[in-house]
Amino acid sequence: MKEFKRYLITAALPYANGPVHIGHLAGCYIPADIYVRYLRAKNKDVKFVGGSDEHGVPITIRALKENISPQEVVDKYHTLIKNSFEQMGISFDIYSRTSNSIHHKTASDFFLNLYEKGLFEEKETEQYYDEEKQIFLADRYITGTCPVCGYPGAYGDQCENCGSSLSPEQLINPRSTLSDAVPVKKKTTHWYFPLQNYEPFLRQWILDEHKDWKNNVYGQCKSWLDKGLQPRAMTRDSGWGVKVPLPEAEGKVLYVWFDAPIGYISATKELLTNWEDYWCKEGTKLVHFIGKDNIVFHCIIFPAMLKAHGNFVLPDNVPANEFLNIEGQKVSTSRNWAVWVDEYLKDFPDQQDVLRYVLCANAPETKDNDFTWKDFQDRNNSELVAIFGNFVNRTFVLMHKLCNGKVPKLHSEILDSKDEQMMQEFSNTKLKIENSLDQYKFRDALFEIIDLARKGNRYLQEKEPWKKASALEGLDTSEADRGSQVQEKLQKEIDNSLHICLQLTANLAIFINPFLPFTAKKMIQMMKVIDKMLEWDNAGKRKLLSVGYSLRSPELLFRKIDDTEINLQVEKLTNNKIETNIMSETKKSEIDELSNQPGNPGIKNPGKPIIQYDHFSKVDLKVGTIISAEKIEKADKLLRLEIDMGFEKRTIVSGIALHFKPEEIAGKQVVVVANLAPRKMRGIESNGMILMAEDKEGKLYFVSPEDKINPGASVT
Ligand SMILES: [Zn+2]
Secondary structure (H helix, E strand, O other), X not given: OOOOOEXXXXXXXXXXXXXXXXXXXXXXXXXHHHHHHHHHHOOOOEEEEEEEEOOOHHHHHHHHHHOOOHHHHHHHHHHHHHHHHHHOOOOOOEEEEOOXXXXXXXXXXXXXXXXXXXXXXXXXXXXXXXXXXXEEOOHHHEEEEOOOOOOOOEEOOEOOOOOOEOOXXXXXXXXXXXXXXXXXXXXXXXXXXOHHHHHHHHHHHHHHOOOOOOHHHHHHHHHHHHHOOOOEEOEEEOOOOOEOOOOOOOOEEEOHHHHHHHHHHHHHHHHOOOHHHHHHOOOEXXXXXXEHHHHHHHHHHHHHHHHHHOOOOOOOEOOOXXXXXXXXXXXXXXXXXXXXXHHHHHHOOOOHHHHHHHHHHOOOOOOOEEEOHHHHHHHHHHHHHHHHHHHXXXXXXXXXXXXXXEOOOOOHHHOOHHHHHHHHHHHHHHHHHHHHHHOOOHHHHHHHHHHHHHHHHHHHHHHOHHHHHHHHHHOOOOOHHHHHXXXXXXXXXXXXXXXHHHHHHXXXXXXXXXXXXXXXXXXXXXXXXXXXXXXXXXXXXXOOOOOOOEOOOOOOOOOOOOHHHHHHHHHHHHHHOOOOOHHHOOOHHHHHHHHOOOOOOOOOOOOOOOOOHHHHOOOOEEEEEEEEEEEEOOEEEEEEEEEEOOOOEEEEEEOOOOOOOHHHHOOOEEEEEOOOOOEEEOOEEEOOEEOEEEOOOOOEEEOOOOOOOOOOOEOO
């Protein structure tokens, strides 16, 4: 394995327009923290940097809506997020923020470096503009009447009444959601980074030289590269962000995904005077921990920027995790379907390690995973309490009862194969954990630790020192010689098993330390040893606690979590859920990706902005046959349709009543968006959407296969 002189570990910059939830923790902060704590225990030169991402459209919009300044928005959430991380034991060496002046300077110098090399392409495009608020509008911030169903509150990207997806140009009477003003088209100039020029470099660097990256990361990179890279605008029209450092760029800031990753550099600068050792010298291992929605920015765009600049090291690995769902549903901040870290900390005081444990044991390392409160309870009660905690507690109780609270001697002359085997496991486990952690397989490593505690319980159960102790008490000591020989042997056996269990406990403390630091701390207090014992070099050793050393009374490491606590959490989650359309998510990545990218040069599309294939491929289109249609009371525009989808029958509410008579359309074949989230309209749950074409006069036509085909057929 390649040796490095120093390690620079980063964790994704959370967006400062809301608190962090457990999906964030599982996605990157817990794995990053485990990795960093492991490296620190190995006495490596490691720095862990992070900070809040405080720029971008959603923050300015939020500020406008709440009538406060963007600075007030980010101040509030930066503090909240920082506190949550600290309390969860996420041990950043620095947790900075991109609104700091050092970051503005660093990002703006970075831009100038590329600008002076003549790398940017300047282009003019047209975008909708709100003259009153003086802001260019992303699609979501334009509202108007839906051309399909006539609903007056449709958005520039979608009508939430009939589900039609729209572009701002299609809206009748478009208005800005921010001021209600009529938006105007305005020309604007931006600076594009020619990403396509870096394709050969990226192909070689990722596809040839980093086959060691996780499959999900490698695969996503490959698919981006195979689709071909496009120039990307690296500037935006906004008053909030890092100002574009050019005299002709008044009112423009750096694109948030240009400035945010540079935040890692700024934070390191803020932390260290010798920051260049970490960023500019060979021998640094740079690792970015992120969630899967950030892969393209960290594996494609940022490395291309670093390459273009030329002074910086490139990441050695980007071990991105997939998403963590909650109780079977995708986390949604706008619907409040999330477990918020600040609330967990209030509801479960001093239980940080339980959450760290569950989120690591169930981490979405290779695919999306599900967090359920029941699983949280089960893992706590049957793994932490019943296996790990139980072993440590039994060992301490027995040692106080049978060995006067002191570490007993090891009588090597009577060691049997079970004793030997148990001690052999110390170093075996160490190797397995190292092997897993070096490959960013945190779940596997954690499993080995619990498995070692499980083996400890089994060993204790087989040795039964308590039975030997009662046998000792029952011995008839009057038969002096014979008795004392038996007595001596029994006592030696008791000593041996507890000696081994105590050394195992010390090993467990070292192993668990990167994962559950609060628990490791309690354990070293019980063993009355100093922090230094937790160094990784000590792992696997058989003599960590000295013979005759007296230890403290046991303290319970974990407590049972009962049904009422869990039911309360499930209720809280369900009660706080807000029913809205799934498309109203205000996700930075999506908004910046889809709506706010100033026209993509190269491809002409008169309607909506260009999307990538994987966005399109998420839409499941199927042919269905209309079985029946009926009018809905008090909704003159809507029809309730029963559709034969081949594999099932579905109800779909469609805004076509002004165009078709119910009795005329039965038997008609249509194209259905089959995987649209269900939505209630006038009390009826609609499960999908029918595709319609509209002519210049506003007349609607079904999109149908030319000949009758089997319902359920895919449209691809
Ligand atoms: Zn509509």
